[in-house]
Amino acid sequence: MSREIDPALFRETLGHYPTGVAVVTAVAGDGHPAGMVVGTFSSVSMNPPLIAFYPMSNSRSFAVLRTAKTFCINVLASDQEALCRQMATGGEHKFDGVSWRPGPLGSPILDGVVSWIECTFEDIREAGDHFIVLGGVQELAVERSTLPLLFFQGGYGRFSPGSFVAAPDPELIQAAQLAEKIRAQVEQLSVEYDVNFSVVAKVRWDAVQVLAANQSYAADPLPLGHRQPLIPPFGAVFMANAPETDVDEWLQRAQDHSEERREVNRAQLEKVREHGYSLLAAGTEALRRHQAALNAFELSDRLPRHERAVQQATSELADFFFTDLLPGEHYDLENIVVSIPTKEGVPAMALRVTGLPAAMPTELIESWIERLKKVASSS
Numbered sequence: 001m002s003r004e005i006d007p008a009l010f011r012e013t014l015g016h017y018p019t020g021v022a023v024v025t026a027v028a029g030d031g032h033p034a035g036m037v038v039g040t041f042s043s044v045s046m047n048p049p050l051i052a053f054y055p056m057s058n059s060r061s062f063a064v065l066r067t068a069k070t071f072c073i074n075v076l077a078s079d080q081e082a083l084c085r086q087m088a089t090g091g092e093h094k095f096d097g098v099s100w101r102p103g104p105l106g107s108p109i110l111d112g113v114v115s116w117i118e119c120t121f122e123d124i125r126e127a128g129d130h131f132i133v134l135g136g137v138q139e140l141a142v143e144r145s146t147l148p149l150l151f152f153q154g155g156y157g158r159f160s161p162g163s164f165v166a167a168p169d170p171e172l173i174q175a176a177q178l179a180e181k182i183r184a185q186v187e188q189l190s191v192e193y194d195v196n197f198s199v200v201a202k203v204r205w206d207a208v209q210v211l212a213a214n215q216s217y218a219a220d221p222l223p224l225g226h227r228q229p230l231i232p233p234f235g236a237v238f239m240a241n242a243p244e245t246d247v248d249e250w251l252q253r254a255q256d257h258s259e260e261r262r263e264v265n266r267a268q269l270e271k272v273r274e275h276g277y278s279l280l281a282a283g284t285e286a287l288r289r290h291q292a293a294l295n296a297f298e299l300s301d302r303l304p305r306h307e308r309a310v311q312q313a314t315s316e317l318a319d320f321f322f323t324d325l326l327p328g329e330h331y332d333l334e335n336i337v338v339s340i341p342t343k344e345g346v347p348a349m350a351l352r353v354t355g356l357p358a359a360m361p362t363e364l365i366e367s368w369i370e371r372l373k374k375v376a377s378s379s
């Protein structure tokens with residue numbers, strides 16, 4: 001028998017082992033589709049062909065799944081994180097809005113998965129607080145040869161090859177080309193206003209700096225290529241023209257999934273949509289904590305647990321993003337960000353100003369925003 005192990009140490013240590021993510025589906029005894037997300041899917045034997053997964057013994061989802069005769073392992077693709085989150089929540093609405101078709105033996109094959117493996121239940125054994133479910137493979141296929149979704153340290157990601165040849169990123173190239181069109185204007189404005197400018201593009205779920213025009217006095221301007229994960233309330237300007245599915249995914253990226261927090265982030269997004277810009281207050285403790293978390297994240301090879309610290313620190317900035325300026329007021333701003341209108345197929349982009357003077361009067365901020373919008377729309 002194993003000796004007593006601290007559960008936190010167990011989770012922490014085992015969490016350093018990555019897994020893929022699969023949804024086990026079945027049509028339950030009551031005729032309804034059922035499913036559960038598992039990271040513990042693995043191949044077991046070739047002859048006879050067997051696979052396994054390990055549901056918790058108290059899992060309600062598995063209690064339903066086992067009432068079926070057959071089940072299907074659906075291997076999720078890297079763009080199916082939202083589906084994964086939906087399937088991982090308990091309750092009756094897991095299949096709402098999910099498209100699927102019955103496999104050869106009738107178990108649901110979810111649209112867009114990488115591959116599926118339809119099985120019969122060969123054996124269900126107890127193993128501590130889990131079951132070991134052995135599946136006899138009956139039918140299987142690769143559906144879509146694309147990157148699978150990976151799970152590591154509580155975070156989702158995707159495989160990147162260890163090749164030393166950096167893969168060109170089409171979105172990044174498009175963004176850099178577009179930024180090039182406004183380079184002269186951005187550089188001129190940077191000199192005229194004596195501030196730092198950058199053009200930032202949404203590449204997957206990062207804001208990536210693709211052009212920088214810095215004044216030399218700036219202590220620590222953000223370098224070209226600087227990346228920052230788009231976690232609400234950060235990144236609303238990139239969501240201004242985004243389809244609702246993207247907005248939903250952005251809102252999901254917040255650490256706090258409560259309805260209340262979602263509403264606050266959505267309301268902030270509506271303001272940014274209406275005004276076309278976003279402001280961030282300077283000099284707050286929350287901002288310093290956020291920058292420290294972001295640095296640790298970059299230095300750690302972007303480990304999921306550091307990303308969670310960034311999520312936490314970003315959510316603490318919620319009260320410091322704003323759009324409404326009061327007449328006659330003065331503001332200390334960390335940055336002004338104006339969205340750049342882009343055509344379909346080109347990533348969302350924004351123009352960001354940092355290194356701003358202290359106590360800027362409302363009228364000055366407003367006149368700068370107008371100039372920035374002019375430059376942004378000339379791209």
Ligand SMILES: Cc1cc2nc3c(=O)[nH]c(=O)nc-3n(C[C@H](O)[C@H](O)[C@H](O)COP(=O)(O)O)c2cc1C
Binds near residue numbers: 036038
């Ligand atoms: C990435 C990921 C991997 C998971 N892996 C497993 C697993 O291997 N076994 C398991 O029992 N639950 C796993 N879960 C949890 C279940 O999907 C599900 O959330 C949980 O079973 C819900 O409780 P219920 O089964 O009582 O409805 C995983 C969840 C996620 C998000």
